[in-house]
Amino acid sequence: MGHVVGSYLILVRRAKNVDKWARFFNDLLEGQYLGMAKAFTSFLELAIELSKSFDLSQRKRRYSLSPKVVDALSPSLKKFVEKIIS
Numbered sequence: 019m020g021h022v023v024g025s026y027l028i029l030v031r032r033a034k035n036v037d038k039w040a041r042f043f044n045d046l047l048e049g050q051y052l053g054m055a056k057a058f059t060s061f062l063e064l065a066i067e068l069s070k071s072f073d074l075s076q077r078k079r080r081y082s083l084s085p086k087v088v089d090a091l092s093p094s095l096k097k098f099v100e101k102i103i104s
Contacts, residue, residue: 022046025058028065028083029099031092042103051102061098065091 030039046054068091069084 021059021062022055024062025065025095028062028088028092029095031088033092033096039099042099054099054102057098061091061095 026039026043030036033039042051045051065083065087068087069082072084072087
């Protein structure tokens with residue numbers, strides 16, 4: 019569940035329409051989008067690994083995400099989710 023919440027926070031970063039993503043998140047938690055929890059887990063793990071690779075000062079902290087990595091991945095996650103829910 020933590021990975022889903024973590025990915026959701028990446029999803030809503032700099033979002034113009036947070037209500038849209040909140041509705042999606044509620045539907046996700048209610049089980050409407052089967053398989054998305056696994057995709058969100060993989061996405062968050064990607065963000066963590068990229069953060070470790072690109073920001074050497076963050077390597078000591080286990081789950082810190084680089085703002086640059088999150089800024090780069092957030093639009094991609096938005097597009098991915100939009101394709102799934104449309």
